[in-house]
Amino acid sequence: MSYLELSGVRKSFGPAGARTEVLSGIDLGVERGEFVAIVGYSGSGKSTLINLIGGLLSPDAGRISLEGKPVSGPGHDRAVVFQNYSLLPWLTVRDNIALAVDQVFPGWTRQRREDHVQHHIDLVRLTEASRKRPHELSGGMRQRVALARALSMTPRVLLLDEPLGALDALTRAALQHEIERLWSEERQTVVLITNDVDEGLLLADRIIPLSRGPGAVLGPPVPVDLARPRDRKALNHDARFKAARAEIFRYLLGSGRKEPAREPAEVR
Amino acid sequence: MSDAAALSRPRTGAGWSRTWFLPLIGVGGLLALWALTSALFSPNLPSPLKTWEVSKPYLLNPFEKRGELDQGILRFTGYSLWLVAKGYGLALLIGIPIGLLLGLSPLFRSSFDPIIQILRPVSPLAWLPLGLVLFGKSAPAALFTIAICAMWPTVLNTALGVRSVPQDYLNVAKVLKLSRGKTLFKVLLPAALPYMFTGFRLSLGIAWLVIVAVEMLTGAPGVGGFLWQEYNSLIYEHIILCILTIGVVGYILDRAMYWVEVRLRAESAS
Numbered sequence: 347m348s349y350l351e352l353s354g355v356r357k358s359f360g361p362a363g364a365r366t367e368v369l370s371g372i373d374l375g376v377e378r379g380e381f382v383a384i385v386g387y388s389g390s391g392k393s394t395l396i397n398l399i400g401g402l403l404s405p406d407a408g409r410i411s412l413e414g415k416p417v418s419g420p421g422h423d424r425a426v427v428f429q430n431y432s433l434l435p436w437l438t439v440r441d442n443i444a445l446a447v448d449q450v451f452p453g454w455t456r457q458r459r460e461d462h463v464q465h466h467i468d469l470v471r472l473t474e475a476s477r478k479r480p481h482e483l484s485g486g487m488r489q490r491v492a493l494a495r496a497l498s499m500t501p502r503v504l505l506l507d508e509p510l511g512a513l514d515a516l517t518r519a520a521l522q523h524e525i526e527r528l529w530s531e532e533r534q535t536v537v538l539i540t541n542d543v544d545e546g547l548l549l550a551d552r553i554i555p556l557s558r559g560p561g562a563v564l565g566p567p568v569p570v571d572l573a574r575p576r577d578r579k580a581l582n583h584d585a586r587f588k589a590a591r592a593e594i595f596r597y598l599l600g601s602g603r604k605e606p607a608r609e610p611a612e613v614r
Numbered sequence: 615m616s617d618a619a620a621l622s623r624p625r626t627g628a629g630w631s632r633t634w635f636l637p638l639i640g641v642g643g644l645l646a647l648w649a650l651t652s653a654l655f656s657p658n659l660p661s662p663l664k665t666w667e668v669s670k671p672y673l674l675n676p677f678e679k680r681g682e683l684d685q686g687i688l689r690f691t692g693y694s695l696w697l698v699a700k701g702y703g704l705a706l707l708i709g710i711p712i713g714l715l716l717g718l719s720p721l722f723r724s725s726f727d728p729i730i731q732i733l734r735p736v737s738p739l740a741w742l743p744l745g746l747v748l749f750g751k752s753a754p755a756a757l758f759t760i761a762i763c764a765m766w767p768t769v770l771n772t773a774l775g776v777r778s779v780p781q782d783y784l785n786v787a788k789v790l791k792l793s794r795g796k797t798l799f800k801v802l803l804p805a806a807l808p809y810m811f812t813g814f815r816l817s818l819g820i821a822w823l824v825i826v827a828v829e830m831l832t833g834a835p836g837v838g839g840f841l842w843q844e845y846n847s848l849i850y851e852h853i854i855l856c857i858l859t860i861g862v863v864g865y866i867l868d869r870a871m872y873w874v875e876v877r878l879r880a881e882s883a884s
Contacts, residue, residue: 449792
């Protein structure tokens with residue numbers, strides 16, 4: 347059994363009689379310390395999948411387990427970084443992170459919690475901005491705060507839901523680099539959701555395509571055995587990179603029905 | 615540099631005219647209409663000049679106390695403000711929890727929304743007698759009336775505020791597994807505060823509106839009480855003095871609240 351395991355997970359949305367099945371039988375195993383990227387179209391149910399693992403949604407059928415224990419509801423062992431940062435705008439960078447630390451480690455001394463917060467602010471290189479509020483920060487900096495908040499929970503699994511989707515291309519590249527650096531320091535188990543195949547190839551050990559919804563399923567995983575740290579420029583000429591890229595595109599372009607992808611209902 | 619100055623001059627000129635000159639025309643026009651009305655159509659209406667003459671002692675010594683019913687205008691205003699403060703405080707104390715329940719509990723909303731919609735438009739003149747019946751004395755009845763009339767905007771805006779909290783913030787609360795109390799105080803209330811403050815501002819406006827009616831009916835000392843007493847004593851100049859005072863104080867209260875509200879919004883804008 348894998349560290350994080352999903353078997354036969356299904357999820358539908360909508361009123362009875364007009365329900366749309368967004369995910370139709372998801373089987374996924376993620377090993378400890380592994381970086382897995384799930385790549386798919388917008389609206390194919392990627393966010394639904396991460397919300398299921400995060401415990402914000404519960405599956406209609408199937409099982410989700412972490413370290414052999416079934417997942418039911420949110421937990422501090424799974425931290426989520428959302429696409430739109432989800433920082434509390436009235437709190438400073440420090441206080442946003444402290445909110446998580448105080449909640450997850452209530453037993454620690456005040457000093458230890460403060461040090462822990464500071465460590466994670468430094469980790470994402472926001473030492474200078476720690477007293478600022480989110481609206482004073484750029485999109486990239488906000489997402490660093492969200493990353494620091496998630497990491498500060500020292501979760502067993504880090505769930506990244508298109509964390510770079512709202513950023514411009516240059517900031518995106520910088521943050522991809524940042525995520526890789528953090529990952530190689532901490533060897534965190536990560537599930538990354540993205541619509542950018544190259545991003546997946548740059549960061550992940552394994553890429554799994556999600557077919558076009560409704561009724562999305564995971565395709566065959568594509569291992570990415572490229573040495574780290576990966577160099578964006580060199581990668582473009584690497585034969586294995588090109589082969590993996592082609593394989594994923596072949597699946598994504600060939601998958602699913604011709605009907606247009608539907609946006610799944612919002613999580614409520 | 616001289617070009618810039620030349621360009622900006624007409625614009626600042628227009629700005630000056632908009633902020634000072636045009637409003638002065640408005641005031642002047644109204645004064646003229648007032649003077650004409652009192653001279654030609656309504657001999658009982660005192661002229662602007664006479665109003666000023668008779669009001670002078672109340673304006674120039676605004677805090678003087680010559681007798682229970684004969685005090686400087688700001689002294690009366692102070693009494694009214696104090697009563698408003700108490701009634702308004704009570705309105706917030708009752709209104710905020712009701713608003714929270716209304717916004718957070720669909721069950722509560724279904725049960726009480728119809729009643730709220732029916733009670734909301736009831737005039738202060740209707741509530742006051744009920745207050746007198748309930749409490750037997752005029753002071754608590756006055757408080758009751760101010761509170762029950764003023765609380766509705768706070769109730770409705772608090773409910774709207776907590777219902778409008780972005781799902782993202784609630785997801786944060788869920789992922790962190792914040793308790794209900796922590797979610798309320800660390801996420802819901804701060805996120806809803808700008809909405810709530812709009813409610814607070816509107817409530818204060820109503821409280822100030824209600825105070826005059828309440829003072830007239832209960833005879834409590836204050837601007838409204840003074841107004842009614844001077845009407846009965848046939849000193850009509852003071853009616854106008856009171857109206858202007860009520861207007862100016864209401865405007866200042868509203869601007870002060872608005873000032874805070876704008877800062878709150880800027881603070882919580884993401």
